[in-house]
Amino acid sequence: MNAKPPDPGLSRTGRPQRATAPQGEPSAFQTVVPGLPPAGSFDALGLPPELMRTMIGLGVKEPFPIQAATLPNALAGRDVLGRARTGSGKTLAFGLALLVRTAGLRAESKRPLALVLVPTRELAQQVGEALAPYAQVLDVRLATVVGGLSINRQSALLRAGTDVVIATPGRLADLVSRRDCHLDRVRITVLDEADQMCDLGFLPQVSEILDGVRPDGQRLLFSATLDRDVDQLVRRYLHDPVLASVDRGADSVTTMEHHVLNIHAADKYAVATEIAARDGRVLMFLDTRAGVDQFTRHLRASGVQAAALHSGKSQPQRSHTLARFKDGEVTVLVATNVAARGIHIDALDLVVNVDPPADAKDYLHRGGRTARAGESGNVVTLVTPDQRRDVNRMMSDAGIRPAVTQVRSGEEKLTAITGAKRPPAGARSSGGNAPFRGLGTRPGRPAKESRKTAEARRTAEARAAARVRKGR
Template identity: 45%
Template structure:
């Protein structure tokens, strides 16, 4: 694999990546960087895990740093649109160290948190905005931000944008950016109107596609366990949650996720939940607890709805459990993609009741996963769980905060914190992780295979 330096990445940015252990470019980076660094519009096609974040973060930062233009208040020069708050935060986290190395500032803009810190960051002058469309459009309508100085606009996970009903808002946002600006669009597929979007906003784009074989993935093992009844299922899920490594348990509803996390914690298995009814502060705290070392008060278990099936990347997840089988095969693939990342091995277990067997078989067939349905035995449980973690009686560090926090976090990455009154929106219909301020009338939709590398 070529080095970033050999692809034309400035040394100061290559050094930032090297300090994080990234020296060789993945296929999508190798293919797109020469064109994007040269200022060409790029249409990149490849699933999450192909290294797309670094593929667009590098030219975004490098070209803004080299342009010599001065950033004015409320007029960012770089824009990244993302479908979910979690993904926007993670993109900003990847862009921030690169931007800091060349003196650029980054901020996030999304719903579910106070608007005031975002207003203050924009008015102070930030170079790059990573945003969800709904809140960004709100701020545009209020005159808080103008996109007339955007030199580079990036659309990440465009297919997921389409799934959530974002494309009308994305169209309005891109229309507000200069026509002669550089545009980078990354998507797993080109259906659902993505092709129309690309034709309208990309000028003579260079198209690059990454095949499945070029995306490094780990070894993923699939198992399907049939529980005799609801009580047996409850015991099985508690057993599967009791191992030493990190595991994510997926439920179909927000209520079930919250209830199961409490049940596990009460049983001595510290667990946190992640779903659309949590405030942004609560989501961030719970994700931080799940990412932390259990010895430092972290939780080994995350109980989540499909809000975590895409755009939430936590390393070293050894087990994914479909406590409730998903409604369709793409959701199965996205959920499962939380494990077996970065070349690691991982196991995916689907728990089903006898009456769900036919539906589960259909989902597996559509997902092209061929495994038998197995009755639960102690030997199978021991094989999947391995060594059990010690039960914990009191775990205040990982209790699920359900109320509305009084203090709101600043949105500037690497900038000055700012407080303000809450403008929190209630969740829009259509589900988890999508605020009305971020999605309008959002709807759930298909999911794409996701085995991220953490790049």
């Protein structure tokens, strides 16, 4: 890859000086830029007056730490590597710089000037919504291109001319292969949540996209964690990046309270149902799409306003469900890990892992849906006896020391921790775990049928068939 020319005035050699990275950082993340102090306010950044007026009108007055640490360098055109906990304001950290540096330019048909890559459809739409008012006042044209929506409509937007494209890697790769989008004019590229893109297997597509943009362009990489394949991206595509790490590893969840509730397997869904019936919204994670759908049906039958969110839903369905949850029309969102990133819900104070996550990273990102922007929140994980060892290891890897409590459904201490209560009176429900009989400890996984039960079922079926034949 061709190196970008050095920015003047940084040192006598024209390059930023090197500093020792914080202990535990990969070696690629060692570059810092001296002489550029973090901004104490947006006023100090020299942003356009019309942009400042819009920010004030939207209540954006003081920068979050990640914004203060990265905006001066991003506005100056430097490559930036930013790490901060989820919900800390990364979108404006890269978005304001991208829009200001694109304002006044005009993209040709099919040739955008700036690109934001994100791992999920929800995050793409959230980024687009967050940047839209600022793009409008700066007369910058935005387009969001994601799977699950009409590719022909997205192609039409690109043909009409789009300055900034916000995209998921798969859909953008499809548009490029169709020659509906050309990346050779992209001068600013943002990778948001790069670690998740790598975890989801998008590294080859991301690399191919980065190979197609201008080699001398600016690169901004933001993520809650920076590890493994992200290091490969940094080494290959970022030139002397400015590292801004406002919190590290386990520090990403310091504003949360963490609870492990040890429960009996037979009591799991009764406990989960009572938590779902609490006053106020709650986001509940299960492992499988089948489990999400089944538990959602059970909650609705119990009188709880619940909705399901997973990758098996169409994008319009997912968007509608999120809108209802944000508006309070739905109080319980039951989801797979598709909701673990890219979803911002104001004043969401409880996340429940009905099924414990597979690893520490998933735990941190699920929990990151609460305690956003400095607010407090609670993360509760339901743990059956056979899961305790794995959960203990996961918590240790995440740097979390949770409060551990043995609970049963209906107990006061369950209510004290989560606000749990009985489902609405008179609702159609069998109580306890009745809707989940025949399932393993995780919904959607059938237990094996015993030989005696199978023989009885076959006998009953044969007798029923004989009665039908006799009545003909």
